[in-house]
Amino acid sequence: MTALRVLTVDDSRTILAMLHHTLSNAGFEVLQAEDGQQGLDVLKTQTVDVVITDINMPIMDGIEFIKNVRATGNHQSLPILILTTETSQDKRDQGKAAGGTGWIVKPFDPEKLISVIHRVVH
Amino acid sequence: MSDLDDFKATYFDECSELLTELEEQFVAIEAGERDADRLNAVFRAIHSVKGGAGAFGFSALVGFAHAYETLLDYVRDGRIELTDEVVTLCIRANDIVTDHVAAARSGEALPADYGMDEKNRFDALARGDAAEDDTAGEPDEEFDIEFVPVMVNIGGNDDDFPEIDDTFEALPMAGESGHWEVHFTPHRALYARANDPLLLFRELAVLGEMTTKAVLEEIPPLSDFEPFAVYCSWEITLxxxxxxxxMIREVFEFVEGDCDIAIAQLGVGTPPTAEVKAALVHPATPSAPAMAPINLLELADDEVAHLLEFDIEPAAPAKAKADVAPAAVAVVEAKADDAPGLSFADIADSIKPAPVAKVALAPKVVITPAATPETAPGEEGERRSLGVQSIRVDLDKVDRVVNMVGELVITQSMLTQQMDETLRTRYTELVRGLEVLAQTTRGLQDSVMAIRAQPVKSVFSRMPRLVRELGLKTAKKIKLETVGENTEIDKTVIEQLSDPLTHMIRNSADHGIESPEKRLAAGKPETGTIRLSAEQAGGNILIIVEDDGAGINRDRVLQVARDKGIVAPDITPTEEQIDQLIFAPGFSTAEAVSDLSGRGVGMDVVLSNIKKIGGSVHVRSWTGRGTRMTLRLPLTLAVLDVMLVKVGDSPYVVPLSSIVETIQCSRANFERVPSGGQVLQVRGEYVQVIDLAQRFAMTTTTEPENRFVVLCEAEGSAKVALIVDDIIGQQQVVIKSLEENFERVEGIAGGTILGDGNVALIVDVQSLKTSIIHKNAA
Amino acid sequence: MEALGLRDDLNDKSAAAAQNSLQLIAFSIGEQTYGVEITTVREIRAWNGATPLPNTREFVRGVINLRGTIVPIFDLRARFGDGQTTPTKNHVVVVMSVGDKWVGILVDAVSDILTVSRDDIHNVPEGNSIDTELLNGIVTHDSRMVGLIDLHAVVSGARMDN
Known part of the structure; x- marks a missing residue:
């Protein structure tokens, strides 16, 4: 079985590093991007199984990023998880309205992270 | 070191970057640039600091950052006006965040009430405009989860789902039979957000013994089939x-609002609830007619079989493909061309009145061609290489590469030097190979250097705060202008830049800029300006600190220099030489030492620091108008373009960047001056002559007319003519420190190792020139 | 070669004796024998020239390339005020660490590896100021007098203006 590929998009290196650690320990192949634009660039050339994205990012934020991904023909069925510290419901709702599949609340518990990913990925 | 420590190290690195950025942003904000982008950047920076702090359980930092973030959020959306008072509060808050980060890093605890005043002011501000919002203040409890990296079993069971929301708490039910019926009707939006019924079912299946039944009545004939319409719903028993x-609701957490869902418990003998009945009577609501093919594409056929409880007859791929609606084919049309003989006529023919089979077979077909590119040769490699857009590497590792490339350059030049004419004519292939090697080496070197290059911004950004503090302490009005902060320079040079720049700016603020009264009296603007700029000039970077202050008090500087024996009484230095004296070792205008620039270190420290990194300093002053200090720095510390010369029997190198031209002595126009010394006349200009052999006490046997003049430009306009015995040629050298194992030697900037393994010394043109004064004074 | 000598010597000694003993590398300048503690010695190389350093005193013979780093060479004879050595290929540079720096000392030859007892180290008699300045002590070995070099003193005051 080939490893699932996860694109992680976050402007915080700390979060990227933690995601990388958790996900690669769980057997995922992890790609990284530091903002939405970089994330889109990765998706232009890469096939991934799931995307985990932050909302607050410079250059292109998570909401725009998700909208852009969904606007791309072959990414309509790509699961996108919103990763955010936002406690208010509105960010989640915005993310979901833009086409987000689900969400993960930071700081994340590794096991939950993995189980949430499996909730949206084959 | 544990992973957690690794993450912490990353976090603290990131924090210092974020805090630097904050400082930068606030310099602009203070200057009146209060656009949304800046406010967003500031918000993000604090947000990121908080996010990481939450992960590590730095609760004091989280608490403060959260309150600050809330304030920034209000400022961002206009609920709080960004007055000067708020800006000042924010700048103070940045300091507090910095202190909290430092405390978290060192593991020391700050006083419990640290930053409490500011936090209260945030809260007061927030309350003032948004009294109903209660999020300002205490951090959310979500942040107290400590991050503990653990190995996670990818195939582990799924019973550890996220906490159940209170609102979904199950009501106590009569009849504990544990028999549940779920009617699930996805909407189009569910698919549009890439959720997938199959995954939901898989999750449900973990909860109990499950049977599913697809409700397929709504599926239209293929001719009416809309590819993205939803025609299918499911009845599930658990x-x-x-x-x-x-627990059931939990599974549908992400798709809440994107589907109709009815859950009912069927106890033994308990009649179905009204809701379930309704669902069963109207299995397909108008808004949720069926199943989207795009999701079916991903179903493995055994799963489909299980879901639909149908036996699927094996079907030839091409035939099955025809069963898919045309639009569905279109989705994957680029990949479906492996059935060239297939036309729409075939598709039409193959349509049979068994709708269920069609749906069931569709996925099997499409999945195969869609998977093809995945295994295409080359694809795999491309994927991997393109995966990461940028990486972060330890500077040590880069340095190792830089050093090795440096050695490679030496080896390459050594090999080239070994080629004499005989070898050249005999081994043309070897010569060509060496030329390619030289080129490649140069390219490699440039690339490696580019890795270490960084904008000087990181140092410049620390200066506004310094100027602010200096202004306060000296009761002067000073503004700082920065120019060219994106100029890139080797990271190791940048690291060495902070102290000298701090010194120079202190000097300007302290000795250069006058008090507001004096400035007004002199007809100058009340506020003095210090201008900090960076630019690239050839192989050098110029960093200039300029002020519009009073200029250097030359009378006093000269007096001090004479008193200290730096300048002999019978010497009358030029104005430029006097200006330069402020960098002379041991020169410190004691009377002028203030609380700020003093502290027992003079500007000579600036000079020695800059020299250490292969740079030079020049100062020029205009009485009443200001002072300009210019740092000339090498682009990189590692490699220097030089002219290799001979003095006596020893090799010396002169940095190419300081050479104007070379002249054979027989053609040079020397003149005697009354003191008995020599000057060189070049294009109407008289230039001081330094015979390096004499200066370095080397015996030379070369006839005077066979020697060479190397005309150099020191800082400023003044030139100096160095007399050497021979000129060997140009080359690149790797700078080696003499001080590593010895000490600084006057007139020498460092050493380098030549192709033959011998050490050559690097001539320090600037110090040769300035040392004239000392020499005469001695 | 010196490493082998060291090992043989160690094997001969009891632990207690070793604790109180000192191992020296002894080298000669003319008729005189000097020693430095073996632990400071990094390597011994044949003299192969040095690039002269201007503005330094005569006992600084210049600098050499030691595997990519620049190391200064001090002429011990000149340091003792007996004029510069006229080195040949048979002269030897002893590379040592002094503090965090590496320096080379030019000597006529390396003569021996000695084990002496710390109790046998005598003070340098007052008199010759160069001796008291540059030696830590004197020890007798096989009825020869060995001067213990104070490396810090030897390498100091190298610059012309000092």
Whole structure:
């Protein structure tokens, strides 16, 4: 079985590093991007199984990023998880309205992270 | 070192970057640039600091950052006006965040009430405009989860789902049979957000013994089939003793609002609830007619079989493909061309009145061609290489590469030097190979250097705060202008830049800029300006600190220099030489030492620091108008373009960047001056002559007319003519420190190792020139 | 070669004796024998020239390339005020660490590896100021007098203006 590929998009290196650690320990192949634009660039050339994205990012934020991904023909069925510290419901709702599949609340518990990913990925 | 420590190290690195950025942003904000982008950047920076702090359980930092973030959020959306008072508060808050980060890093605890005043002011501000919002203040409890990296079993069971929301708490039910019925009708939006019924079912299946039944009545004939329409719903039964409605709801957490869902418990003998009945009577609501093919594409056929409880007859791929609606084919049309003979006529022919089979077979077909590119040769490699857009590497590792490339350059030049004419004519292939090697080496070197290059911004950004503090302490009005902060320079040079720049700016603020009264009296603007700029000039970077202050008090500087024996009484230095004296070792205008620039270190420290990194300093002053200090720095510390010369029997190198031209002595126009010394006349200009052999006490046997003049430009306009015995040629050298194992030697900037393994010394043109004064004074 | 000598010597000694003993590398300048503690010695190389350093005193013979780093060479004879050595290929540079720096000392030859007892180290008699300045002590070995070099003193005051 080939490893699932996860694109992680976050402007915080700390979060990227933690995601990388958790996900690669769980057997995922992890790609990284530091903002939405970089994330889109990765998706232009890469096939991934799931995307985990932050909302607050410079250059292109998570909401725009998700909208852009969904606007791309072959990414309509790509699961996108919103990763955010936002406690208010509105960010989640915005993310979901833009086409987000689900969400993960930071700081994340590794096991939950993995189980949430499996909730949206084959 | 544990992973957690690794993450912490990353976090603290990131924090210092974020804090630097904050400082930068606030310099602009203070200057009146209060656009949304800046406010967003500031918000993000604090947000990121908080996010990481939450992960590590730095609760004091989280608490403060959260309150600050809330304030920034209000400022961002206009609920709080960004007055100067708020800006000042924010700048103070940045300091507090910095202190909190430092405390978290060192593991020391700050006083419990640290930053409490500011936090209260945030809260007061927030309350003032948004009294109903209660999020300002205490951090959310979400942040107290400590991050502990653990190995996670990818195939592990799924019973550890996120906490159940209170609102979904199951109501106590009569009849504990644990027999549940779920009617699930996805909407189009569910698919549009890439959720997938199959995954939901898989999750449900973990909860108990499950049977599913697809409701397919709504599926239209293929001719009416809309590819993205939803035609399918499901009836699911789950049997488990421990199951609650909340657990079922939990599974549908992400798709809430994107589907109709009816959950009912069917106890033995308990009649179905009204809701379930309704669902069963109207299995397909108008808004949720069927199933989207795009999701079916991903179903493995055994799963489909299980879901639909149909036996699927094996079908030839091409035939099955025809069963898919045309639009569905279109989705994957680029990949479906492996059935060239297939036309729409075939598709039409193959349509049979068994709709269920069609749906069931569709995925099998499409999945195969869609998977083809995945295994295409080359694809795999491309994927991997393109995966990461940028990486972060330890500077040590880069340095190792830089050093090795440096050695490679030496080896390459050594090999080239070994080629004499005989070899050249005999081994043309070897010569060509060496030329390619030289080129490649140069390219490699440039690339490696580019890795270490960084904008000087990181140093410049620390200066506004310094100027602010200096202004306060000296009761002067000073503004700082920065120019060219994106100029890139080797990271190791940048690191060495902070102290000298701090010194120079202190000097300007302290000795250069006058008090507001004096400035007004002199007809100058009340506020003095210090201008900090960076630019690239050839192989050098110029960093200039300029002020519009009073200029250097030359009378006093000269007096001090004479008193200290730096300048002999009978010497009358030029104005430029006097200006330069402020960098002379041991020169410190004691009377002028203030609380700020003093501290027992003079500007000579600036000079020695800059020299250490292969740079030079020049100062020029205009009485009443200001002072300009210019740092000339090498682009990189590692490699220097030089002219290799001979003095006596020893090799010396002169940095190419300081050479104007070379002249054979027989053609040079020397003149005697009354003191008995020599000057060189070049294009109407008289230039001081330094015979390096004499200066370095080397015996030379070369006839005077066979020697060479190397005309150099020191800082400023003044030139100096160095007399050497021979000129060997140009080359690149790797700078080696003499001080590593010895000490600084006057007139020498460092050493380098030549191709033959011998050490050559690097001539320090600037110090040769300035040392004239000392020499005469001695 | 010196490493082998060291090992043989160690094997001969009891632990207690070793604790109180000192191992020296002894080298000669003319008729005189000097020693430095073996632990400071990094390597011994044949003299192969040095690039002269201007503005330094005569006992600084210049600098050499030691595997990519620049190391200064001090002429011990000149340091003792007996004029510069006229080195040949048979002269030897002893590379040592002094503090965090590496320096080379030019000597006529390396003569021996000695084990002496710390109790046998005598003070340098007052008199010759160069001796008291540059030696830590004197020890007798096989009825020869060995001067213990104070490396810090030897390498100091190298610059012309000092």
């Amino acid at each position: 049997v488990s003793e421990t199951l609650t409605e909340a």
